[in-house]
Amino acid sequence: MTTEPSPTRREVMTYMATCNPVFQVMGMEVIEAVPGRSRLAMVVRPDMANTFGSCHGAVIFTLADMSFGWTCNGANEKAVTAGATIDIVGPAMVGDRLIADVVEAYRAGRNALYDVRITVAETGAEVALVRGRMRIVGGKVMEV
DSSP states (O other): OOOOOOOOOHHHHHHHHHHHHHHHHTOEEEEEEETTTTEEEOOOGGGOOOOTTTBBBHHHHHHHHHHHHHHHHHTOEEEEEEEEEEEEEEEEETEEOOOOEEEEEEEEETEEEEEEEOOOOOOEEEEEEEEEEEEOSSSSSOOO
């Protein structure tokens, strides 16, 4: 019996980065990709600001959604976001480098939960806390 080699989480996320226009447009990068945990980053640009000059909440949510989604898909099983809650607890300003640290809190069957903490890299100030829920839909993200 032979087994197919599995791509690493980093390989899956690198592949996803080449296919995902939102990741590319937002200038995100994968810093860490290991089982049950990942770290993504992006810099807040002027076109990501809200009326008051701080990072728009939808941009913060997009970083979180991408981060927990990629952490789940990193296992090379296709999954989609099924829901999420976000608490924005502090501002992010234009020029800030945001870090999204993701931890897998639960994974069983076709369901998975992730906790995301978004901070400002330069200061460590908390920006948002997110709980994301993923539904594993089956199939491989990346064929070997």
